[in-house]
Amino acid sequence: MSKRTSDVSGQIVDDDKVITVVIRSLGKLFDATAEELSPLKRVTNVVELELRNPDGSSEEIIVNKADFEKLVTPEVLANADSIRGRRNGYRPSGD
Template sequence: MGYKSIRTSDISGEVLADDKVITVVVRSEGKLFDAAAEELTGLKRLTNVVEVELRHADGTSEEFIVNKSDFDKVVTAEVLANADSIRGRRNGFTPKAP
């Protein structure tokens, strides 16, 4: 005997074809749910914004979105060009062979 999985929208409850399912991740809430593209058309995208995470010395962190022009007033393009990537090694680091 086999089993068939049926995907449904968590917004409307409608059955969705596997190739039409969009998984929505709500980072600020630590939640995710499934929906169809048509159900998400009311979500207007913001442009010219920068997503920022502040990691404090006490181990806490906070995430927020700022207007790009406000960000550019504080953080120059040169600072970003010389900044480490969030993935991989820090700039200038070379592992030493044993």
């Protein structure tokens, strides 16, 4: 078994104990242990959104699930495109 170093504490950690933490909003990642991360409180009843702007920029936001559900109905979600594959109704041109 190999060992790695926690970026949080600097202590050597067995490979099977290392958790890689991805900070999406900063495009960064670091290694830590579950014990080191335990003081972080999990937030529940939220929805994570990526807003893609016409100029190509985007931002990730977290919103309250109840507020989201007031705005976006189950019908809207049922008809929404998947993030994988083509958008509904898209037809490549047959030129």
